[in-house]
Amino acid sequence: MKQLTVELGTRRYPVIIGNTILEQIRSLLLLQRPVFVISNFTVETLYFNAVHQALGSLYQGHFIMLDGEQHKTLTTYSEALDAVMASGLHRDGIILALGGGVVGDLAGFVAATFQRGVSLIQVPTTLLAQVDSSVGGKTAVNHALGKNMIGAFHQPDGVLIDTATLHTLPDRELKAGIAEIIKYGVIDDSEFFGWLEQNMPALLKRDEQALQHAIAVSCAIKARIVANDEREQGQRALLNFGHTFGHVIENDQGYGNWLHGEAVAAGMVIATYLASVMNWCSTTDLRRVQQLVAAAGLPTQAPNINWSTWQAGLYRDKKVQAGQVRFILPTGIGFARITSEPVPETLLQASVTLT
Numbered sequence: 001m002k003q004l005t006v007e008l009g010t011r012r013y014p015v016i017i018g019n020t021i022l023e024q025i026r027s028l029l030l031l032q033r034p035v036f037v038i039s040n041f042t043v044e045t046l047y048f049n050a051v052h053q054a055l056g057s058l059y060q061g062h063f064i065m066l067d068g069e070q071h072k073t074l075t076t077y078s079e080a081l082d083a084v085m086a087s088g089l090h091r092d093g094i095i096l097a098l099g100g101g102v103v104g105d106l107a108g109f110v111a112a113t114f115q116r117g118v119s120l121i122q123v124p125t126t127l128l129a130q131v132d133s134s135v136g137g138k139t140a141v142n143h144a145l146g147k148n149m150i151g152a153f154h155q156p157d158g159v160l161i162d163t164a165t166l167h168t169l170p171d172r173e174l175k176a177g178i179a180e181i182i183k184y185g186v187i188d189d190s191e192f193f194g195w196l197e198q199n200m201p202a203l204l205k206r207d208e209q210a211l212q213h214a215i216a217v218s219c220a221i222k223a224r225i226v227a228n229d230e231r232e233q234g235q236r237a238l239l240n241f242g243h244t245f246g247h248v249i250e251n252d253q254g255y256g257n258w259l260h261g262e263a264v265a266a267g268m269v270i271a272t273y274l275a276s277v278m279n280w281c282s283t284t285d286l287r288r289v290q291q292l293v294a295a296a297g298l299p300t301q302a303p304n305i306n307w308s309t310w311q312a313g314l315y316r317d318k319k320v321q322a323g324q325v326r327f328i329l330p331t332g333i334g335f336a337r338i339t340s341e342p343v344p345e346t347l348l349q350a351s352v353t354l355t
């Protein structure tokens with residue numbers, strides 16, 4: 001078992017990583033207050049019983065949402081709040097998110113807003129949620145005009161990552177999680193990027209040691225960045241590498257057709273291509289990013305999207321400041337910069353349509 005801490009002063013919290021540890025959630029996270037569980041139908045079937053039993057007398061109720069990004073909406077959020085209210089949970093209660101990033105983001109937003117904020121425990125069951133969304137306190141639901149447009153910052157009190165849950169995860173979802181893992185290597189850790197180049201086959205085979213290492217390194221990088229810039233006033237925006245482009249792909253293709261991680265994978269290649277044509281990084285760096293994304297079985301190219309759709313999507317992005325799109329561009333493997341420098345439109349167009 002590995003444990004690390006997200007250092008946020010009095011709000012610091014543990015991230016515990018281990019195999020078959022769901023059953024020990026109560027003791028590992030020192031839970032003592034009533035817990036309301038939010039999950040979805042897929043994950044409920046697989047893991048709800050274990051959590052329910054482990055909570056014992058602390059269990060206060062549950063809400064099970066429909067499965068899918070298209071249900072990460074204000075409507076589902078409102079239904080979840082109805083269930084929380086009906087359960088009689090008080091301000092001292094805890095919301096426990098059991099599922100992938102969709103459940104985590106929605107349950108997190110419930111916890112952020114119910115009674116102006118109650119405790120949140122994240123129990124992520126997808127690789128993507130384990131390495132990214134469960135740590136850092138971003139919670140949100142989608143709006144028809146954009147992803148994650150309604151939300152709040154609300155840190156959890158603890159994150160419990162049980163790698164045993166990954167054995168039921170579909171291959172495509174596993175790969176989508178690997179996209180976010182690659183992201184950490186590109187923006188922050190060249191040694192880890194090299195490790196990924198060597199160990200991609202082991203990760204794809206779900207080798208336990210490889211998974212635990214990749215998850216622990218990813219969470220440690222995210223924990224450090226979040227601790228330094230909780231509200232994304234600066235460096236935290238680096239975590240959006242690949243996302244500016246990825247969000248346009250997700251929006252255009254309809255949620256679910258392209259998974260978040262798949263869109264981010266193509267987005268990372270686009271951003272690296274842009275960086276290379278602007279001479280921020282080398283073509284060797286570009287080739288390494290492309291090859292690692294391909295080795296993970298992830299898309300290296302965007303689908304066919306109109307240039308006008310790209311423009312509209314990029315300018316609606318949350319990263320727009322004073323009318324300039326902020327790009328996160330690698331300056332080498334392990335290093336990235338946030339820039340609002342104007343990017344020549346021809347280069348941008350070439351990047352998104354690169355083949």
Ligand SMILES: NC(=O)c1ccc[n+]([C@@H]2O[C@H](COP(=O)([O-])OP(=O)(O)OC[C@H]3O[C@@H](n4cnc5c(N)ncnc54)[C@H](O)[C@@H]3O)[C@@H](O)[C@H]2O)c1
Nearest residue numbers: 042067100101102103125126128129132133138165168169
């Ligand atoms: N808050 C953040 O910082 C942050 C960061 C990254 C992504 N996100 C959000 O996360 C979401 C994507 O998360 P995701 O990729 O986990 O998708 P997801 O939550 O939709 O889960 C993917 C699929 O796997 C299923 N599933 C979950 N755990 C399983 C298991 N152990 N075995 C079998 N099936 C399982 C789910 O039911 C779903 O069908 C997006 O909404 C994205 O915006 C948030």
Ligand SMILES: [Zn+2]
Nearest residue numbers: 132180260264
């Ligand atoms: Zn992401």
